[in-house]
Amino acid sequence: xxxxxxxxxxxxxxxxxxxxxxxxxxxxxxxxxxxxxxxxxxxxxxxxxxxxxxxxxxxxxxxxxxxxxxxxxxxxxxxxxxxxxxxxxxxxxxxxxxxxxxxxxxxxxxxxxxxxxxxxxxxxxxxxxxxxxxxxxxxxxxxxxxxxxxxxxxxxxxxxxxxxxxxxxxxxxxxxxxxxxxxxxxxxxxxxxxxxxxxxxxxxxxxxxxxxxxxxxxxxxxxxxxxxxxxxxxxxxxxxxxxxxxxxxxxxxxxxxxxxxxxxxxxxxxxxxxxxxxxxxxxx
Numbered sequence: 001x002x003x004x005x006x007x008x009x010x011x012x013x014x015x016x017x018x019x020x021x022x023x024x025x026x027x028x029x030x031x032x033x034x035x036x037x038x039x040x041x042x043x044x045x046x047x048x049x050x051x052x053x054x055x056x057x058x059x060x061x062x063x064x065x066x067x068x069x070x071x072x073x074x075x076x077x078x079x080x081x082x083x084x085x086x087x088x089x090x091x092x093x094x095x096x097x098x099x100x101x102x103x104x105x106x107x108x109x110x111x112x113x114x115x116x117x118x119x120x121x122x123x124x125x126x127x128x129x130x131x132x133x134x135x136x137x138x139x140x141x142x143x144x145x146x147x148x149x150x151x152x153x154x155x156x157x158x159x160x161x162x163x164x165x166x167x168x169x170x171x172x173x174x175x176x177x178x179x180x181x182x183x184x185x186x187x188x189x190x191x192x193x194x195x196x197x198x199x200x201x202x203x204x205x206x207x208x209x210x211x212x213x214x215x216x217x218x219x220x221x222x223x224x225x226x227x228x229x230x231x232x233x234x235x236x237x238x239x240x241x242x243x244x245x246x247x248x249x250x251x252x253x254x255x256x257x258x259x260x261x262x263x264x265x266x267x268x269x270x271x272x273x274x275x276x277x278x279x280x281x282x283x284x
Contacts, residue, residue: 001073001102003201005039005082008133008162010117011109012180013082018220019183019191020080020198029215031224033232039080040072043152047071055152062093069100078102078202086157087165095155098172103201105194106166109180110283111159111270112258130266133159134273160277174201179281187217 005020007013014036021035040047043065048055051071053064072079088095111133119129136157156162169175176197182190192208199206218224258267271284278284 002069002079002081002096002100003102003198004096004104004166005080005107006087006104006166007084007107008109008114008156008159009084010114010121012107012178012183013084015180015183015220016105016107016178016194017080017082018225019216020194022216022220023191023195023209023212024080026212029209029212029219031216031219033228039082041082043068043083043085043154045152048152058153059091061152062090065093065095066097066100069096073100078198083154084162085155086162087168088155088157090155098174101169101174103174103176103197104166104169105176105178105197106163106169107178107180107183108163108281110258110281111274111278112262112267112283113256114159115266115270116256116258116261126263126266130269132156134269136161158273160274163277188213191217 005013005016007016017036017039018031021038022029022031025035025038043061045055047068048061048064051064051068053061053068055061072081085095115126115129115133118124118133119126122129124132157165167175167177176194178190178194191213195208195213196206271278275284
């Protein structure tokens with residue numbers, strides 16, 4: 001059964017996947033980039049092609065979301081699946097359902113820090129990033145139409161609708177909210193909380209392996225992963241189509257501080273647009 005690792009882009013999903021993959025797919029907890037491949041993504045073009053779905057046909061792709069998830073679940077084991085999609089229902093077709101979802105971990109980050117990371121990653125202006133975050137959009141893989149990617153579209157929604165939509169899992173008792181800031185500042189306790197939740201979903205008693213947890217934390221810190229990217233490159237980094245060079249995935253890390261980096265006009269735009277959610281999350 002699928003356990004969703006959901007988030008708006010640039011909110012800590014990579015760190016979450018790094019921690020989980022190093023804990024669940026190694027004996028010692030030591031992280032390397034290959035481990036992340038154990039965690040799938042959805043929607044996934046390769047999977048839809050395997051099912052004979054024309055991914056260029058948006059409606060057909062959406063109609064086959066549940067079929068694709070049923071295919072994943074036929075494998076019988078617990079599957080961590082990353083998504084940036086909001087939990088939509090389009091033409092009475094849901095993104096997922098409880099029959100195919102064991103649970104969901106939603107990781108959220110202060111949008112004032114999301115925006116600078118988002119703008120860097122997609123090589124767009126902060127102004128363009130703010131428009132994207134405030135307005136519901138369909139994300140097709142690239143902002144540059146000259147370089148269309150062969151990927152299924154991701155229905156991001158706005159930052160607020162993305163966050164709000166996944167709370168529907170709460171009613172089924174299948175939802176865990178994690179703040180990226182907690183994962184950074186109180187990593188051990190937050191990771192143990194996540195591991196307890198996952199074991200609970202599986203109906204398995206959790207006995208922490210503290211040595212493994214320590215190794216997972218030590219080898220997934222920002223500086224370790226940034227140095228690893230410099231040595232090996234990272235498959236999820238993007239290309240600047242103007243220069244042809246890779247955009248570093250691990251960029252500012254702890255130095256990404258909206259108080260120092262964000263223009264006041266953009267800050268006010270985000271705080272006004274997301275006031276309800278930011279107050280709920282105690283970002284305001």
